[in-house]
Amino acid sequence: MSKLPTAPGSTAVTEFLRQVASLPARPASHRPGRLVMAIDATASRQPSWDRACQIQGEMFQATRALGGLVIRLAYFRGFEEFAATPFLADAAELTRRMTGLQCLGGQTQIGRVFQHVLAETQRDRVHALILIGDAMEEPLDPLCHQAGQLGLHGTPIFAFHEGGDPRARDAFRQFARLSGGAYAPFDAASAATLAELLRAVAVYAAGGRAALARLPSEAARRIAGQLPAPR
Numbered sequence: 001m002s003k004l005p006t007a008p009g010s011t012a013v014t015e016f017l018r019q020v021a022s023l024p025a026r027p028a029s030h031r032p033g034r035l036v037m038a039i040d041a042t043a044s045r046q047p048s049w050d051r052a053c054q055i056q057g058e059m060f061q062a063t064r065a066l067g068g069l070v071i072r073l074a075y076f077r078g079f080e081e082f083a084a085t086p087f088l089a090d091a092a093e094l095t096r097r098m099t100g101l102q103c104l105g106g107q108t109q110i111g112r113v114f115q116h117v118l119a120e121t122q123r124d125r126v127h128a129l130i131l132i133g134d135a136m137e138e139p140l141d142p143l144c145h146q147a148g149q150l151g152l153h154g155t156p157i158f159a160f161h162e163g164g165d166p167r168a169r170d171a172f173r174q175f176a177r178l179s180g181g182a183y184a185p186f187d188a189a190s191a192a193t194l195a196e197l198l199r200a201v202a203v204y205a206a207g208g209r210a211a212l213a214r215l216p217s218e219a220a221r222r223i224a225g226q227l228p229a230p231r
Contacts, residue, residue, distance in 0.1 A: 032068035033127045033206035034087060035059075036120070037198075038113040040133030041077035041103045051194060052098070052132065059091075059202035069206045073098060074116060076109035084116060108137045114146035121155045127205040128181070129155055130198065134163040136171040143171065147178040156181030158201045160194065163187070 039052060059069060070087040071094060081104070088094045110131070117129050129150065136143075147157055157179040159172035169185070176183040186193045203211050 032070050032089065033202075034070055034072075034125065035128050035130065035202060035205040036072045036074055036084075036117050036126055037130045038074040038117070038132070040108060040135065041075040041101065042106045042108065042135070052198075059198055069202055071202075072120075074113055075101070076106070076112060077101075078104035078106045080109070081106070082109050082112045082116070108133065108135050110136060111138055111143055111146065114143060114150060117155060118146060118149055118153065121150065121153045125153075126155045128201050129157045129179075130160065130201055131157055131172070131175065132160045132162070132194075133172075134161065134168060135165055136168040140171055140174070144174055144178055147175040151179035151181075155179065158197070159183045160197055161185050 037052075059071065068089060070089045072084055072087045073094060074082070074084040076082045085094070085097055088097075110133070113129075113131065117126055120126055150157060157175045158181045159176045161169050161172040161183065162185070173183045175181070184193075184197055186197070
């Protein structure tokens with residue numbers, strides 16, 4: 001059975017999972033959970049992009065018993081390039097699209113991610129937004145406003161920050177807090193940490209807090225057993 005990593009940041013991962021498990025449960029539904037996974041695809045991100053390609057299949061597998069999951073991949077890179085796939089229910093198709101892309105140098109475009117997801121969730125609820133990145137080069141206040149709007153529409157941001165940039169770290173924490181989501185750091189050596197985090201959010205998007213508590217791993221059971229009773 002898998003266990004939470006003991007590398008630096010594992011305490012924050014445990015806290016992240018605790019926060020996810022305390023979120024309101026989703027109403028019962030036969031529809032799959034809708035998840036947007038947004039990845040910074042600027043030049044420094046290639047190793048993490050490659051890891052995400054390998055991990056995303058596990059997200060689909062972890063949610064099959066909950067009614068499934070559809071994932072839209074969004075990314076920014078290069079000179080003002082932003083793109084998003086359709087919502088996909090097939091891991092092989094998502095992997096094919098991801099492996100066909102290479103990271104390119106450029107500035108962050110987190111605002112475009114938030115704007116895109118906000119427009120989508122106003123049409124049809126997006127149950128969670130995952131944001132993976134290592135930098136934040138935009139004015140903070142407008143992004144925080146967008147994060148708050150996502151929270152009002154029931155789309156929490158799960159912000160995964162790689163590296164040691166303090167400005168990005170603080171911004172990602174604020175995005176998570178203002179949207180009702182959660183923040184966690186990871187590093188280049190912690191593929192297991194990223195996998196644990198992505199699986200947790202996938203399960204939450206598909207089945208809510210109660211489904212997360214039933215994750216079939218020793219780590220998930222240990223965390224769920226320490227959680228306070230839902231209010």
